[in-house]
Amino acid sequence: MSTDVQELFTVRELGCKTEDGTQIFSDVELTLNEGDIVVVLGKSGCGKTTFLKCLAHLNLYTGHIMLHGKTPKSYGVPIYRTKVAYIPQRPPLLPGTPRDFLSAASSFKARRKKVNASMSAEGSEHAIGIASSWGVDTQLWDRDWSNLSGGETQRIALAIGVGLDTAEVLLLDEPTSALDNESYVLKSSESLLKAIVWITHSPEQASRVGTRFLQFADGGSYEESIPPV
Numbered sequence: 639m640s641t642d643v644q645e646l647f648t649v650r651e652l653g654c655k656t657e658d659g660t661q662i663f664s665d666v667e668l669t670l671n672e673g674d675i676v677v678v679l680g681k682s683g684c685g686k687t688t689f690l691k692c693l694a695h696l697n698l699y700t701g702h703i704m705l706h707g708k709t710p711k712s713y714g715v716p717i718y719r720t721k722v723a724y725i726p727q728r729p730p731l732l733p734g735t736p737r738d739f740l741s742a743a744s745s746f747k748a749r750r751k752k753v754n755a756s757m758s759a760e761g762s763e764h765a766i767g768i769a770s771s772w773g774v775d776t777q778l779w780d781r782d783w784s785n786l787s788g789g790e791t792q793r794i795a796l797a798i799g800v801g802l803d804t805a806e807v808l809l810l811d812e813p814t815s816a817l818d819n820e821s822y823v824l825k826s827s828e829s830l831l832k833a834i835v836w837i838t839h840s841p842e843q844a845s846r847v848g849t850r851f852l853q854f855a856d857g858g859s860y861e862e863s864i865p866p867v
């Protein structure tokens with residue numbers, strides 16, 4: 639069926655197995671609309687992190703994932719991953735400091751978009767400014783990733799995604815409750831960001847931040863119409 643309005647992000651018949659062939663989940667369906675904050679809920683081990691990694695094209699899967707009606711491969715997977723950005727639960731095993739990463743990401747974007755050095759520096763300043771408005775001390779940009787707390791890492795990773803204005807869909811894996819307030823900033827920011835998929839184990843956090851609720855259970859998923867209590 640063809641539609642005039644192109645959907646932001648669609649997931650159809652998504653399935654994923656472990657390396658030994660055990661099915662983790664199958665037939666997962668999701669359509670993201672602009673403004674959605676979809677909270678993903680379910681028991682430990684049901685496949686929530688794996689689901690987010692599939693969405694970011696970091697895991698093998700069966701089925702279809704489309705951003706604006708196009709597959710990840712048609713964007714080129716590295717570019718797709720800047721548009722559908724996964725923010726992990728634990729600090730990433732990245733070498734160096736957040737500032738090194740920001741410089742690399744910013745010059746990658748500059749080359750791709752053919753923007754000049756001063757616009758690229760503006761993006762970096764924007765990221766540092768956003769993080770600072772979330773209480774991240776500017777000194778932390780020069781500390782190794784491995785020496786940052788989980789919350790600091792997540793705020794900095796988010797600020798890079800929003801500041802460089804590349805992410806359209808953010809995939810947050812169990813952000814600390816300290817990030818609740820940032821979700822409102824993200825919703826109201828004038829960035830490219832259009833939707834968030836957010837894993838949490840906390841019903842309270844889910845109710846505070848979510849606009850939709852996707853429950854994983856029994857190897858599949860279903861959408862709840864009301865927040866968990």
Ligand SMILES: Nc1ncnc2c1ncn2[C@@H]1O[C@H](COP(=O)(O)OP(=O)(O)OP(=O)(O)O)[C@@H](O)[C@H]1O
Pocket residue numbers: 656657658662680681682683684685686687688689
């Ligand atoms: N690389 C892997 N190899 C084998 N099994 C894996 C791998 N990654 C995940 N699994 C298994 O897949 C299942 C889903 O894991 P996943 O981390 O997605 O669950 P989760 O719902 O996010 O769990 P939690 O809430 O505890 O973080 C688990 O049984 C896990 O042991």
